[in-house]
Amino acid sequence: MFTLTLGDDAQLRPLEPWHAQEFLAHIDRARPYVDPWIPWASFSTDLTSATAVLQRYADRQASDTGRIYGIWLDGTLVGGVMFTTFDVDAGVCEVGCWLEEAGAGRGLVTRAGRVLIDWAFKVRGMSRVEWWAASGNTRSIQAARRLGMTRDGVLRRRIDYRGERRDCEIWSVLAEEWPPADERVGERPSSGKHVARPAAQAPAAETPARADDKAELDELVRRFFGAFTNTGGTRPDVAAIREVFIPQGLITANSGGDPVVYDLDGFVEPREKMLTDGTLTEFSEWEVSERTEIFHAIAHRRSEYRKSGYLKGEWFEGSGRKTTQFVRTSAGWRMSAVSWEDDE
Structure with a gap:
């Protein structure tokens, strides 16, 4: 297992099924903050369902179609980032994120997102990284902007959330647009x-x-x-x-x-x-x-x-x-x- 520092006593690590108890406790704290925007958070209501969520991503990693990583702050799981989809043949993947309130405002998602995008472009040779967000999810849209993404468009009424149809924005960055590490916003030597x-x-x-x-x-x-x-x-x-x-x-x-x-x-x-x-x-x-x-x-x-x-x-x-x-x-x-x- 690897551990990458994100600064500010924060770390990025793989989030695996054996983390289910810790993941469930985190989701219980995060639910009021993220549930309106991240429906899969509502799937983790007990240890069995929390384990199932993490197992699905473990299976996706095994098939090279997705991955999930946790963000720990001062030793406590406060959020994470993931490859929601990862299509090697098409050269396209989607990055997503979530965060409980205790981790907000520190730039953790931006730094963790850069790690995933760097890996997708430089190691796996992907051509395009996407970011999907409900149109009202201001925090997610701002994260896409901080990552240097361009707004491609809106899929109207694309998302069904508890009977309410919502628009979905698609943002993306291309491999040739991804800047060197020392030129990125907020990057420090x-x-x-x-x-x-x-x-x-x-x-x-x-x-x-x-x-x-x-x-x-x-x-x-x-x-x-x-x-x-x-x-x-x-x-x-x-x-x-x-x-x-x-x-x-x-x-x-x-x-x-x-x-x-x-x-x-x-x-x-x-x-x-x-x-x-x-x-x-x-x-x-x-x-x-x-x-x-x-x-x-x-x-x-x-x-x-x-x-x-x-x-x-x-x-x-x-x-x-x-x-x-x-x-x-x-x-x-x-x-x-x-x-x-x-x-x-």
Whole structure:
């Protein structure tokens, strides 16, 4: 049996039939959190049925058609990821996930999902990895975005959940789209610090970055992208832009024609209006790859991103690039400037 660290005292391991008692206790805790979205959780109501669920996946692994793995946090099973389907002949597989509330908000599903996708592409030679989610399952859809997937479409009324027909979204990533490990969102070099440079290029007087610098910068970027989200009826928090920037921050759009430079008020106010007056709905923007460099009290990040939503009732999808400058202040890291360009 293998054990892979996911950071934050978390581990990824195979989830096997002999784990049934532990699995059942976990599902009992997770049921209110996941049952509306993951029907198979409701299949595990006693030790016999919990064992049967894990045995089905053991049989799928034996036939090379599926696999299941648990996520343990501080020694407690809190969720997992699985290959729901694995079709070697077609070169297509589907990755899924679940998590109890105690494991949420730590990036565990994203990190575990990357392990499975890496293995599918690099070891097994798969061509396409899919992610299926009920349209109202915001947490699952956000996980697909963090994994750099593209929304392929919606199967209307595809899922029957206790007599209610639900739409199902299909997301995917292709082998040629999967970025190298050091360019993925949230990935850290093994040192837990910044991206290394050759020693000969490093200033002799430079103070090493703190171990948590990268995590702090990741959180600022996550809040920046998340500030514009209004999917599923959520209200955008565009005012959070003022919290992640220094007061003198500048934001520059360079997508055709001359650059347009905004101060924070000039950037926030029109976007807040568009995201709340019906002009831009079901909108979200997410980072799909990044490279971050930290130089003592200043830092730089290059990102690629994707976005989607309805603009005046018309569905659109887009992508582009951002560069972000950071400075360390007495209150912690803050953004000082962001520049972006959209793809045509």
